[in-house]
Amino acid sequence: MLSKRHTDAGLGVLLKATIALTAVFLLLPVVMTVIMSFDSRNYLGQFPPPSLSTQWFTKFAHNGYLWSGLRTSLLLATATTVGATTVGALAALAISRMTAQWRDPVTTAFLSPLVLPGVIIGFALLMAFSALSAVPTFLKMLAGHLLITVPFTIRMTLIGLAGISATLGEAALSLGANERQSFFTIILPLAKNSIAAGAIFAFAFSMDDLTISLFLSDFNTYPLPVALVGLMRSNFDLTLAAAAVFLMGLTVIILIVLDRIFGLERVIGHGIYKA
Amino acid sequence: MRHFKSQLLLLLPAAAVYLFFLVLPLWTVIAESFRTFTPGRIGAVAGAPLTVKNYTEFAGPVYATYFGQTYVLAFFASVIAIIIAFPVAYYIAKNASASVRKIWISALVGLMFLSALVRIYAIELTFGSVGILAPFMSFVGVNMNGTAYINIIIIVGLLHYAIPISILIMIGAILNLNPRLTEAAQSLGASAIESHLSVTIPLCIKGIVSAFLVSMTFGVSAFAIPWILGRGRVQFISNIIYSRFSEVSNYPSGAAISIIMLVLSLLMIFIISRIATFFDRT
Numbered sequence: 001m002l003s004k005r006h007t008d009a010g011l012g013v014l015l016k017a018t019i020a021l022t023a024v025f026l027l028l029p030v031v032m033t034v035i036m037s038f039d040s041r042n043y044l045g046q047f048p049p050p051s052l053s054t055q056w057f058t059k060f061a062h063n064g065y066l067w068s069g070l071r072t073s074l075l076l077a078t079a080t081t082v083g084a085t086t087v088g089a090l091a092a093l094a095i096s097r098m099t100a101q102w103r104d105p106v107t108t109a110f111l112s113p114l115v116l117p118g119v120i121i122g123f124a125l126l127m128a129f130s131a132l133s134a135v136p137t138f139l140k141m142l143a144g145h146l147l148i149t150v151p152f153t154i155r156m157t158l159i160g161l162a163g164i165s166a167t168l169g170e171a172a173l174s175l176g177a178n179e180r181q182s183f184f185t186i187i188l189p190l191a192k193n194s195i196a197a198g199a200i201f202a203f204a205f206s207m208d209d210l211t212i213s214l215f216l217s218d219f220n221t222y223p224l225p226v227a228l229v230g231l232m233r234s235n236f237d238l239t240l241a242a243a244a245v246f247l248m249g250l251t252v253i254i255l256i257v258l259d260r261i262f263g264l265e266r267v268i269g270h271g272i273y274k275a
Numbered sequence: 276m277r278h279f280k281s282q283l284l285l286l287l288p289a290a291a292v293y294l295f296f297l298v299l300p301l302w303t304v305i306a307e308s309f310r311t312f313t314p315g316r317i318g319a320v321a322g323a324p325l326t327v328k329n330y331t332e333f334a335g336p337v338y339a340t341y342f343g344q345t346y347v348l349a350f351f352a353s354v355i356a357i358i359i360a361f362p363v364a365y366y367i368a369k370n371a372s373a374s375v376r377k378i379w380i381s382a383l384v385g386l387m388f389l390s391a392l393v394r395i396y397a398i399e400l401t402f403g404s405v406g407i408l409a410p411f412m413s414f415v416g417v418n419m420n421g422t423a424y425i426n427i428i429i430i431v432g433l434l435h436y437a438i439p440i441s442i443l444i445m446i447g448a449i450l451n452l453n454p455r456l457t458e459a460a461q462s463l464g465a466s467a468i469e470s471h472l473s474v475t476i477p478l479c480i481k482g483i484v485s486a487f488l489v490s491m492t493f494g495v496s497a498f499a500i501p502w503i504l505g506r507g508r509v510q511f512i513s514n515i516i517y518s519r520f521s522e523v524s525n526y527p528s529g530a531a532i533s534i535i536m537l538v539l540s541l542l543m544i545f546i547i548s549r550i551a552t553f554f555d556r557t
Contacts, residue, residue, distance in 0.1 A: 008467040015362050022363050022438065026386055029397035029435065032407065036400055047407045091289035094282045110289065113297065115544055117496030119513040120533045123520060124300035127307055127530065147296045150289060179281065208390050211498045211513070215520065228392045232503055241400065244393040255385050264384050265377070267443070 030248065037241035044237055060242035069227030076138065076223055077206040080145040084202040087146070088153025089195050093187070095154070096161040107158070111151045118211030121147060126215040137221040144212035149202035156201065160194025161187070197262035204254050301537075308530035329531035338515075342539075345511040348426060349494025352433035356490045357483060359434075360441035365475070367442065368449040380446075386439040395503045398432050425509050432500040436493060441486035448482020449475075477554075484551040488544065495540060512536050 032047065037056050039049035060066065095106055113121065125144050129135055164187060172182035188195075210225040217226050231240055258264065308330070310323045332338075367379045402408055404419050412419055452475065460470035476483070498513040505514070512532060519529030 005466075011468050015366065018359060018362050019366055022359055026435065026438065027382070029394070029401040030389075032401045033393070033397040044405055046405055046409070087288040087292055090285045094285035097282055110293070115492050115540065117498075117513060117536060117540060119496070119498050119516045120304075120537055121297070121300075123516055123529055123533050124304045125296065126520065127303045127526065128296075128300035131303075143292075143296045146292050150292055154289070204388050208392075210391060214517070225390070225392055228396075229499065229503070232392070232396060236399070240396050244390075244396050247390045247393050251385055251388050251390065254388055255381065258384070259381070264380050267380075267384050 033241050033244050034248070036238060037245045039238055039241075056238040056242040057245075059239045060246065063239060063243075066224065066227050066231070066239075066243055069222055069224040072138070072221055073207055073224040076141055076145060077203050079142055080149055080206040081199050081203045083142070083146050084149040084153045085195060085199045088150045088198060088202075089157045089191075091150070092154045092157035092161060093183075096158060107154075110154050113147050114151050118148070118209070119215075122212040122215035125212065129216070137216065137218050140216040141213050141221075141223065144216060145206045145209060148209065148212065149205050152201035152205065153195070153198035156194050156198030157191060160191035163194075164190045193261050197258060200254060200258050200261075204251075207250070304530045304533050307527055308534050310527045312525050312527040314525075329527045330535070332528070333532065333535060341510055341512055341515055344509060345495055345513075348429055348509075348511075349433065349491055349497070352430045352437055352494050353487050353490035355430070356434055356437035356441045357487055360438055360445055360486060361476075361479075361483065363438075364442045364445035365449055365471075368446045380443075383439045383443055387436070387443065391436075391499055394435055395432060395499055398428070398435060399504060402428055402431055420506075422508055425505060428504045429501055429509060432504050433490075433494050433497060437490035440489055440493075444486040444489065445479065445482045448479045448485075452478055480554040481551055484547060484554065488547045488551070491543065491547065492540070495536075495543070 036047065036049065038052040038054065039045070040051040040053035040055065041049060042055070091110060095103055095110070098106060121144060125140065129140050129143075168186050168190070169182050172186045173179070177185070207223075208225065209223070210229060213223045213226050214229070217223065228240065228243060255264070258267070309325045309327065310329075311326045312329070313323070367376055371379065400406060409419065412424075417424060456478065457470050457474050460474045461467065465473065495511075496513060497511055498517070501509055501511040502514055502517075505511075510518075513536075516529050516532050516536070519525050519532065
């Protein structure tokens with residue numbers, strides 16, 4: 001009995017150590033980047049910085065290359081979000097009305113881009129578009145981003161629709177509403193939070209995509225991740241740390257909005273990846 | 276019948292997106308992968324003779340190294356992620372107070388949403404040659420430019436995403452557990468570790484396998500992590516495909532690797548999900 005108690009006590013200590021180390025491992029890089037972005041030295045030196053300044057943020061604010069990328073990214077992510085949310089919500093509506101025997105294979109087919117390596121999607125689109133040279137770069141990237149974000153909007157809308165009893169829509173129909181009225185007055189208001197959560201996923205994943213954009217962008221039209229990776233490979237300085245802090249701020253905003261409209265705890269269990 | 280038609284109409288936009296931006300492009304890749312490549316050209320000439328040479332050139336030991344690197348590093352990262360994530364997920368789901376749990380979950384979802392490039396930059400800054408570990412590493416005599424260290428940094432990069440997502444998946448699985456089963460085992464004389472090994476883990480196996488599948492899928496298709504953190508010394512299959520496009524413009528070869536990678540990925544997902552359903556049934 002004594003030895004069991006000893007192993008259990010040892011296990012408790014080990015557990016606490018694992019939890020603490022995991023927290024440090026996950027947060028340390030983020031904290032380091034924030035601190036280094038305020039470094040007053042004008043070269044990349046050893047941690048910690050001897051004194052603080054905001055020079056790297058000024059440099060980031062005046063970096064036309066990065067801002068041009070950010071502008072393209074914001075436009076692209078907005079267009080992607082609108083497109084993916086509409087297309088995904090409509091498809092989810094159709095899937096939710098299917099019989100069980102159709103629903104599962106159709107859902108699996110529509111979620112398939114989630115497991116495909118981004119490089120393959122980018123390369124395939126590049127090959128397909130190489131025959132159509134007249135397509136503007138922005139639209140090529142939009143095609144790729146739609147493909148990788150529609151799975152999220154379909155899945156999130158399906159979660160929302162699953163919570164709505166089918167009898168509600170049927171009640172509206174039996175009371176004389178047509179299909180469209182029942183959709184806009186009953187189904188849409190009830191599913192809107194899930195659809196909005198899907199839209200946030202679409203926006204975040206479009207803003208973050210590097211692999212697909214890398215194949216499809218050009219010197220004039222490139223999104224922020226392509227600009228960042230270019231700088232990272234040519235000039236690994238702290239302007240990037242300032243840009244990283246800016247993007248972390250964006251992540252925090254996305255997190256707060258997601259929490260308000262959907263609830264972060266609901267992301268678990270049936271968020272993007274289902275256990 | 277009207278009902279059926281309106282359903283098809285709703286599916287039409289999504290089906291068009293998948294047909295034009297996925298199915299047809301993948302078909303183009305398959306067709307290109309059997310074309311003969313003429314060096315110095317961008318892509319194969321239309322109507323170039325058919326060949327299987329693009330595939331057979333990957334049978335060599337050089338390419339086996341790239342495939343090996345990709346799968347071995349992704350596998351190690353996934354296994355480490357599961358081992359670390361399980362106890363942390365258990366603690367968050369069972370022992371943490373409501374407010375502590377909320378903080379953990381917010382941080383984990385935030386880390387999941389963190390820009391991939393911000394993550395890579397932060398890891399290079401922390402564990403790279405200017406990082407806080409650099410003085411310690413040079414003291415111990417670890418060569419930070421050696422392949423061994425680069426491999427570790429790549430695993431660290433994969434873990435920084437795989438751990439948060441695995442914890443989130445497993446919290447879901449652990450919350451569905453009936454705590455009485457573990458308690459029953461302990462009241463019948465099992466130690467904490469025995470009761471977890473024999474009761475908790477088998478009941479959560481589906482969540483564990485899902486977390487492993489997600490980490491593996493993420494790892495084998497990783498592109499930016501090995502591209503930046505690998506410094507050209509360690510490359511994944513994704514990087515080879517990109518170099519076929521950016522450096523040599525040998526599209527037929529890039530297409531052939533893409534098809535091999537696609538088949539391997541789908542095979543891996545199929546096998547792991549089979550394992551999951553097997554455990555689910557028993």
